[in-house]
Amino acid sequence: MLMLDAKRVLTDIVNNKFLHMVSVVTIALSVFIVSSFSLFFNNATDFLDAWRKGVRVITYMSDNVTEPQRTELMETIRNLGGVAGIEFISKDDAYNDLKEKIGQQSSLLDGLDKNPLPDSFEITLADSYRRLEDIEKLSQNIGGLPHVEDVEYAQKWLYRFNGVYNLFKVTGLVLVSIFFIATLLIIANTIRLIMYTRREEIEIIRIIGADEKFIKYPLFFEAVVHGFLGGVAGILMLYLAFILTVPNFAPATVFSLFEIRFISVKFSLTIVLCSMMIGWVGCFFSIRKFLKI
Amino acid sequence: MVNGQGKNTIIRMFNVSKRYGKMEALSNLSLEVRKNEFIFVTGPSGAGKSTMIKLLYMGETASSGSILVDGMNLARISRKQIPMLRRKFGVVFQDFKLISTKTVFQNVALVLEVAGLKPKEIYPLVMDVLECVGIEDRSEEFPPVLSGGEKQRVAIARAMVGTPKIVLADEPTGSLDPDSAAQIFQLLRSVHERGATVIIATHDQQMINNHDGRVVRLVKGRMDCEN
Numbered sequence: 117m118l119m120l121d122a123k124r125v126l127t128d129i130v131n132n133k134f135l136h137m138v139s140v141v142t143i144a145l146s147v148f149i150v151s152s153f154s155l156f157f158n159n160a161t162d163f164l165d166a167w168r169k170g171v172r173v174i175t176y177m178s179d180n181v182t183e184p185q186r187t188e189l190m191e192t193i194r195n196l197g198g199v200a201g202i203e204f205i206s207k208d209d210a211y212n213d214l215k216e217k218i219g220q221q222s223s224l225l226d227g228l229d230k231n232p233l234p235d236s237f238e239i240t241l242a243d244s245y246r247r248l249e250d251i252e253k254l255s256q257n258i259g260g261l262p263h264v265e266d267v268e269y270a271q272k273w274l275y276r277f278n279g280v281y282n283l284f285k286v287t288g289l290v291l292v293s294i295f296f297i298a299t300l301l302i303i304a305n306t307i308r309l310i311m312y313t314r315r316e317e318i319e320i321i322r323i324i325g326a327d328e329k330f331i332k333y334p335l336f337f338e339a340v341v342h343g344f345l346g347g348v349a350g351i352l353m354l355y356l357a358f359i360l361t362v363p364n365f366a367p368a369t370v371f372s373l374f375e376i377r378f379i380s381v382k383f384s385l386t387i388v389l390c391s392m393m394i395g396w397v398g399c400f401f402s403i404r405k406f407l408k409i
Numbered sequence: 410m411v412n413g414q415g416k417n418t419i420i421r422m423f424n425v426s427k428r429y430g431k432m433e434a435l436s437n438l439s440l441e442v443r444k445n446e447f448i449f450v451t452g453p454s455g456a457g458k459s460t461m462i463k464l465l466y467m468g469e470t471a472s473s474g475s476i477l478v479d480g481m482n483l484a485r486i487s488r489k490q491i492p493m494l495r496r497k498f499g500v501v502f503q504d505f506k507l508i509s510t511k512t513v514f515q516n517v518a519l520v521l522e523v524a525g526l527k528p529k530e531i532y533p534l535v536m537d538v539l540e541c542v543g544i545e546d547r548s549e550e551f552p553p554v555l556s557g558g559e560k561q562r563v564a565i566a567r568a569m570v571g572t573p574k575i576v577l578a579d580e581p582t583g584s585l586d587p588d589s590a591a592q593i594f595q596l597l598r599s600v601h602e603r604g605a606t607v608i609i610a611t612h613d614q615q616m617i618n619n620h621d622g623r624v625v626r627l628v629k630g631r632m633d634c635e636n
């Protein structure tokens with residue numbers, strides 16, 4: 117039975133190449149767009165996470181702070197909400213650190229007669245306290261304390277990036293739903309067209325005693341095959357686009373923190389499965405309208 | 410048996426009417442058909458011959474009256490049973506109703522596929538009937554390249570292959586030249602000889618005159634005379 121069905125489906129796909137191709141290509145495009153959004157999100161989320169985990173609020177102190185004042189300041193900061201840890205970095209430590217980091221060129225520093233770096237605190241944040249608004253508020257609070265010269269946490273553009281991320285998240289969800297519905301309608305419509313082009317055949321098959329299953333199964337089979345082919349093609353398209361464009365980003369320093377990943381195998385399989393399921397549902401809807409005796 | 414349907418009765422129509430909107434295509438038709446009978450249903454165009462054939466295989470449903478086919482009461486059967494009813498029939502049409510994207514072999518084999526037979530069982534049965542109608546050498550052709558007479562032979566092969574109890578033919582020679590028509594008629598005869606009940610709707614008076622068989626004449630949806 118299954119073999120016969122598969123054969124019937126294949127002959128039909130050959131007979132109606134164009135119809136089937138349009139359906140598969142449209143599904144492939146939808147899958148491509150939806151999965152590129154996912155690709156973007158997975159990576160943007162990873163990126164923001166990586167950055168948030170690494171975020172440290174650096175507090176630079178004014179030059180003439182006495183040790184008791186420093187200890188007091190440290191205690192005050194430690195007691196602020198969201199502060200997980202605080203470490204004192206003396207100007208000398210900072211100087212040696214810098215010297216080590218620039219290595220070969222450390223002779224440049226020899227030209228300075230005095231260490232230009234200030235004393236500082238490096239503050240790490242509690243896990244629950246990594247939203248940008250929180251960080252912003254915290255650094256404002258610290259900035260208002262006595263003996264604090266400057267507070268620094270990260271580049272401003274990251275803040276903007278977060279805004280863009282949220283905007284994309286909303287439009288992404290809307291787009292995904294639109295494409296979901298569009299794909300469903302396209303499959304339903306294709307199946308309806310197939311049934312229309314085959315209405316005489318279906319009529320004949322009925323007269324010779326076919327039951328509904330015999331008529332329905334190949335149609336479901338076709339819709340699910342469309343979903344499968346479209347899903348796989350869409351993901352292959354994305355992969356192609358990925359390997360062609362991503363190497364161009366790689367040297368940028370921002371991305372050195374983490375690696376841009378392609379969507380996972382599991383997620384790709386989920387997308388293909390979803391696309392097959394959409395095929396099934398689309399077929400279900402058009403058949404319900406068409407196949408009442 | 411239901412409603413006094415005798416052992417030898419395979420079809421019983423009682424007071425059957427069929428209306429299409431206000432138009433009454435059949436009025437109070439009653440008819441009994443015995444097993445292995447050979448019947449002509451005749452009458453002028455529009456008399457209701459095709460309608461009667463359609464009512465039998467449930468291509469249409471009667472507006473009133475009762476129809477019994479081989480023990481099945483058509484008014485009572487569910488949608489799911491309709492395929493089972495249709496497998497009792499082989500039907501031949503004036504316009505052949507072959508599937509043009511399938512080969513001759515596939516067209517005939519479809520009847521058995523639908524009935525759930527395996528390819529291994531299907532092949533010999535199909536080749537056998539194709540031989541019987543004399544078209545076995547064209548089994549891999551597609552219907553559009555065949556002549557009218559050849560197409561109708563394929564249709565008869567399809568109507569025979571499931572060895573149905575009843576073969577219905579609605580103007581089977583209506584679009585054929587006289588020679589082909591005669592051949593088709595002979596084939597329907599041989600189907601009858603193999604044991605099937607055969608009902609032929611035709612307005613071809615000459616065909617009826619030249620052959621034995623009970624004649625049912627319809628005029629404006631009513632039985633005119635029966636002999």
Ligand SMILES: Nc1ncnc2c1ncn2[C@@H]1O[C@H](COP(=O)(O)OP(=O)(O)O)[C@@H](O)[C@H]1O
Nearest residue numbers: 429432433434453454455456457458459460461
């Ligand atoms: N589907 C239909 N809808 C409306 N009227 C129909 C339909 N089928 C047949 N008729 C009418 O019913 C009458 C009988 O038709 P039909 O059974 O085809 O006659 P015959 O086969 O004897 O020529 C005709 O008047 C025809 O116009």
Ligand SMILES: [Mg+2]
Nearest residue numbers: 458459460580
């Ligand atoms: Mg007619």
